[in-house]
Structures are given as C-alpha cells and as structure tokens.
Amino acid sequence: MTRIEKGNPCQTVITTFEVNPATCDDVLELLRAAYSEVISRQPGFISAGLHVNDAQTRIANYSQWTRREDYQAMLRTVEMRRRNREINQLTKGFEPVMYDVLEVY
Numbered sequence: 001m002t003r004i005e006k007g008n009p010c011q012t013v014i015t016t017f018e019v020n021p022a023t024c025d026d027v028l029e030l031l032r033a034a035y036s037e038v039i040s041r042q043p044g045f046i047s048a049g050l051h052v053n054d055a056q057t058r059i060a061n062y063s064q065w066t067r068r069e070d071y072q073a074m075l076r077t078v079e080m081r082r083r084n085r086e087i088n089q090l091t092k093g094f095e096p097v098m099y100d101v102l103e104v105y
Helices: 021-037 068-076 078-090
Strands: 011-018 045-052 058-065 093-099
Touching: 011 068, 021 045, 021 058, 021 078, 058 068, 068 078, 068 093, 078 093
Parallel strands: none
Antiparallel strands: 011 058, 011 093, 045 058
C-alpha cells in the first residue's frame, strides 16, 4: 500500500502522461498490464497508484521504490523498454521525475 510519509527512505517517482481522450483508456490499459505483469514483480517495487484527470488528458502515476537504482533497473529491462515504446506511441509525451517527500499534512 502506498504510504506518503516524511522521512520515508523510499524513492518516490511521479510520472505524468499527456494523452488525449481518445487514447486515455488505451494508455491506462497498457499501464495496468505493465504493473500487473512486470513492474510489480521487480525488485524494490513497493506500490503505485494511477490517476486520471476528468478531461482524460493527463494520467499521473505515483510509485514508490526501495531505492532509486531499483526503479532505474526496471526501466532498463528489455520488456519495459518495449512497453514504454508502445505507450509513447499513444501519448503526446511522458516524464518520470524522482522526488523526496518533504512534508505531509
């Protein structure tokens, strides 16, 4: 389960996907499959959440990893490189960014 806590030593990654309403469900389907078939089975994976805005033009993916290196290793796998190329074809772009939790209210 995702736990957002100050001082949590895990690596937080927030990835935003810019999509259009016609491809939003397709991208979500690909992301769900990636999580259930590949990502959640990788060393260091803790949890993730998928979020979509009401206009279906943005998807936000919040994930937590034990270490930064675990997340980076997952991205380098042959399977995720293939899946990310497929996802990229359906988006206007996506950007993963690593964060540290500074405060929780």
